[in-house]
Amino acid sequence: MEKNTFDYLYEKYKKLLWRKAYDILKDYALAEDAVSEAFIRVYKHFDKLEDPDSSRTAAFLVTVVKNVAINLYHKRNKVLPTNFDEFEQASDFNLEETVAERDEASRAVRLIDKLSDELRAVFLLKFAHDLPHKEIGNILGISENNVTVRLHRAKKKLAELAKEVR
Amino acid sequence: MKDDFKNLREADQFMGDLKSYKAEQFFKSLAAEYVDEKGAVYQQEREKLEPADEISVLRLDAKMQVALLREQTVKTSRKRFAGFGTFAASLVVVCFVAAFLLMHGNPFANIYSEQNAEPAIVAGAAEILEVDAYMFGGGIEWAMPNVRIMEEAEVAWDADAAVAADAVAVPDAPSSAPVAGGGAWVEDSQDIWRYVPEEADDCVVFVIPQRAGMQVPEGWNSEVRVTMDCNEITYRFISSTGSAVSMWQGEPIHDPAQGDFRELLIGETTVYIGTDGAYSILFYNMRSIQRIVSSGRSDIPPVDSETEVQVVLSTTADYAELIELAEFWLKHE
Numbered sequence: 001m002e003k004n005t006f007d008y009l010y011e012k013y014k015k016l017l018w019r020k021a022y023d024i025l026k027d028y029a030l031a032e033d034a035v036s037e038a039f040i041r042v043y044k045h046f047d048k049l050e051d052p053d054s055s056r057t058a059a060f061l062v063t064v065v066k067n068v069a070i071n072l073y074h075k076r077n078k079v080l081p082t083n084f085d086e087f088e089q090a091s092d093f094n095l096e097e098t099v100a101e102r103d104e105a106s107r108a109v110r111l112i113d114k115l116s117d118e119l120r121a122v123f124l125l126k127f128a129h130d131l132p133h134k135e136i137g138n139i140l141g142i143s144e145n146n147v148t149v150r151l152h153r154a155k156k157k158l159a160e161l162a163k164e165v166r
Numbered sequence: 167m168k169d170d171f172k173n174l175r176e177a178d179q180f181m182g183d184l185k186s187y188k189a190e191q192f193f194k195s196l197a198a199e200y201v202d203e204k205g206a207v208y209q210q211e212r213e214k215l216e217p218a219d220e221i222s223v224l225r226l227d228a229k230m231q232v233a234l235l236r237e238q239t240v241k242t243s244r245k246r247f248a249g250f251g252t253f254a255a256s257l258v259v260v261c262f263v264a265a266f267l268l269m270h271g272n273p274f275a276n277i278y279s280e281q282n283a284e285p286a287i288v289a290g291a292a293e294i295l296e297v298d299a300y301m302f303g304g305g306i307e308w309a310m311p312n313v314r315i316m317e318e319a320e321v322a323w324d325a326d327a328a329v330a331a332d333a334v335a336v337p338d339a340p341s342s343a344p345v346a347g348g349g350a351w352v353e354d355s356q357d358i359w360r361y362v363p364e365e366a367d368d369c370v371v372f373v374i375p376q377r378a379g380m381q382v383p384e385g386w387n388s389e390v391r392v393t394m395d396c397n398e399i400t401y402r403f404i405s406s407t408g409s410a411v412s413m414w415q416g417e418p419i420h421d422p423a424q425g426d427f428r429e430l431l432i433g434e435t436t437v438y439i440g441t442d443g444a445y446s447i448l449f450y451n452m453r454s455i456q457r458i459v460s461s462g463r464s465d466i467p468p469v470d471s472e473t474e475v476q477v478v479l480s481t482t483a484d485y486a487e488l489i490e491l492a493e494f495w496l497k498h499e
Contacts, residue, residue: 055205
């Protein structure tokens with residue numbers, strides 16, 4: 001990635017990513033670690049960002065930082081995976097807004113949000129950001145095999161969810 | 167995808183074949199819609215975001231810079247030690263000292279607008295390198311977590327802030343001749359070691375903020391010393407009326423007077439790079455107003471009291487890579 005692009009990305013998104021990481025970790029220092037690690041992974045493995053200002057880029061960065069933060073959380077607390085969307089909402093919960101957002105959310109959001117964080121990250125990196133399995137593994141810190149397994153589970157789960165939603 | 171029940175009904179069809187073309191298209195469409203919608207929400211959120219904890223963001227900046235520098239050094243090491251495998255490369259990286267500062271005021275003019283940013287930078291470097299950091303010097307008014315402040319007893323500093331930040335004061339840390347602007351300097355670098363707590367980890371980074379050009383006593387010297395496991399590497403800064411920079415590994419291997427220093431102009435900033443073939447030092451003035459001095463070089467004018475100095479140590483001795491590093495750091499001014 002061009003350094004200029006990286007600098008721009010960092011300055012633009014660092015606070016958003018810090019907030020996302022903090023929502024999960026509730027710890028300043030760990031949130032900083034998560035954000036810097038997330039940016040380093042992006043710096044090392046991702047050179048396909050076309051438009052740093054796009055919604056897709058924002059979604060990509062948030063996906064990466066949440067994954068890093070969740071891993072840190074598990075490492076620190078030695079607990080099994082948790083769905084961190086609850087953590088995120090708890091930080092600035094607003095019932096009216098939440099209900100309105102839920103009503104307006106597209107079917108895609110409602111379906112994919114039902115995936116666990118680890119499945120969602122793999123699914124989005126594959127299908128929204130079109131990354132090869134190896135690169136997904138590098139970014140998420142998991143093996144290529146694990147990417148394949150998670151992807152299969154994500155697809156299966158989504159197909160099941162799609163049936164239920166219908 | 168909105169209200170696209172047709173697609174959803176198709177989900178039934180590909181349940182048995184999640185790898186089919188239709189299934190792939192369905193998932194792509196679903197994912198694309200998701201990131202577009204979520205991304206837009208994130209963008210809105212970003213714009214409305216209330217200021218994050220500023221100190222934490224400052225520290226993040228420091229961590230980021232050190233992490234990037236380390237990443238670049240890792241790449242360099244990997245290239246150089248490709249034949250020796252990752253262990254050798256890692257060893258080199260472990261021996262890498264990230265960044266430390268000699269300054270009068272604020273080294274990162276744009277990023278660190280707060281006064282006394284040194285602790286944040288040191289904390290970031292220390293955390294990244296997973297070492298304890300000890301700061302010496304006067305005028306440190308607050309401390310960050312994970313940084314132990316060894317401060318002269320007579321120097322006023324905000325004890326409450328330090329306690330709140332979990333800093334540890336060492337009241338009988340070295341005293342020395344007072345210098346302009348308050349504070350004091352360690353005159354004998356060996357003194358430093360007397361004040362390292364016994365419980366200190368094997369890895370210790372000393373960071374000694376120096377106010378360039380201040381009235382430091384003649385012959386004053388300070389030392390930045392790093393120990394990694396049992397392998398001791400000593401980086402030494404000597405400062406007298408000018409600023410001489412040299413490095414030792416165990417014993418002097420590099421004479422600043424004979425050093426291979428080069429002067430480069432990057433943008434409007436003069437950058438000096440010195441290397442002894444094994445380690446390198448990159449230094450430049452932050453505001454392009456003065457040059458940095460190697461005391462052994464009569465052709466470089468003495469450092470000015472207004473000069474702000476940034477120093478970066480790297481294991482690379484490749485000038486092309488050092489220039490890249492310099493360009494990178496300069497962008498963060």
